[in-house]
Amino acid sequence: MYTITSLRSSPMMHTSRRPPRLECLMISPRIAFVDVDGTLMETGSAIAESAIDAVRAARRNRHLVYLSTGRASVEIYPAIRDIGFDGVISSGGGFAEIGDELVIERTMPEAAVARMIGFYEESGYDFYLQSFDELYPSPGVHDRFAEYYASDEKRKVGAGSEGASVTGAVAHPALKAFADVRPYSLAGIAKSVFLAGDLRAYDRVSDALSGEFHVITGTIPHMGHGSGEVTLSGVNKGSTILRLLDRLGLDAASALGIGDSSNDIEMLQVCGVGIAMGNATDAVKAHADEVTTSVQADGVWHAFRRHGLI
Template sequence: MIFPRIAFLDVDGTLIDSGEVIADSTIEAVQTARANGHLVYLCTGRASVEIYAKIRDIGFDGAISAGGGFAEIGDELVISRTMPEEAVARMVDFYDESGYDFYLQAFAELYPSPGVRGRFASYLQDDQARRGETRTDLESVTGEHEHPALKAFADVRPLSFTGIAKSVFLAGDLSAFDRVTAALSGDFHVITGTIPHMGKGSGEVTLGGVNKGSTILQLLDKLGLDASRAIGVGDSNNDIEMLQVCGVGIAMGNATDAVKAHADEVTTSVLDDGVWNAFRRHGLI
């Protein structure tokens, strides 16, 4: 008899590499694990709208998005941990006063400040050399000639102060993270950026207590599963709480040293069969 496990997979640096390509073995691992009766969930800092169709089409049982702000079972939104309007206003006011670019994540919408698209476009341009080194036999999950993030970040419109679960602030100023932490950390959870190309001073902000790990525990309760049956796989700072609450926390081979320090074990890197090796080791495939 198979006693099902549940796996939570980060997206950037875990499911896909920084060039947004995915190893064939990763797709095979996810699909085989599910065929074997196990559950596989995405667990990402991306908003739901940033989980591109080619990622979802791999097949998952649900997703945690916006760094723990939302959780879906199948395509049903079952957990929403959004900020009070006054908290969003306070955060935005600070960004505006500091001159930082930022974007807000709702469940199905992004609200960028005017400079975000330019930052991302510059990254894509500067990254061409590295992308040329990315394995060309692997498929890109963006699936479009124009990167979908460029379209999303070009949609600058009045901000929403309702339904916001997370913000990402973008700055080249190394003191930006310290300044945001000093200004907001009393009520908010502030971590260093998991998208380093968007600026060395960048970071992510959720409400205090809202992170991937705490939302995993809420989701497991809804599913009637114990955390000891859970496997978390990630590579970035916003994955640390996930690795801590899951029965087995696995860091990718390309993870930061801080993430590896909180993991029970380390698998191989993202394009070196990291997810497949982790699933194989724990009997999901």
């Protein structure tokens, strides 16, 4: 175990795959890939102020910090983008931006999208499709998320949650997008998210779509195996990070990846240092080099501090 000494509290980190090594302040610039939900912020909640401080301080120190999220670009709301990042990986690896320039697009063939939609509809599952700049929801998605956000708001009020608001408004901005039910696009789709009351949904989707598609679950915690994400086989945060690093002329050994969910596993595996949040599942922690503290306990800040970014 490592003891972290900082101006904040001093929790513990531990390694799971590599032998311990002491870190000193890095001279060469590093690059960090940071997840959003469960990493920068509690899922559906507010951004941790310590994470905002960490990202901005690291960039002042000339390190690169990229978002790496399962959200579509249009779901990265201004309060998140305004923290300031050097670029974004979105839709679980479907797209990558350097600054404001879209440089990587890994979308599905139209026939594959049609097959995926057909399976969801035959199964009676709600779902939404992610393109770079659009969401295409099925009719039931809005009500599912409206119920979740309402219960989450009550939980936050009861718990006295603090932090920078993601929405800046009473109505969650996702609900407007999820209310826009219209014909689905088959072109430009990088990812889908399925939602069902059926706790066998993940197994059924995986059995039906595996091979051509990469299917994971656990990214919407309150739904368990009743939900999941689908990208093309081989498309994930990790493989897109490698393409982006090649474009930037950087070595993966210089990269830090920080996340908490099953769609972060490949990111933790390819980065030189893969760091799981303290609130991550045991399955995710098993793929990490280190475990930092939770969102509420300044996890991103402590990880950046330990590795000399701040």
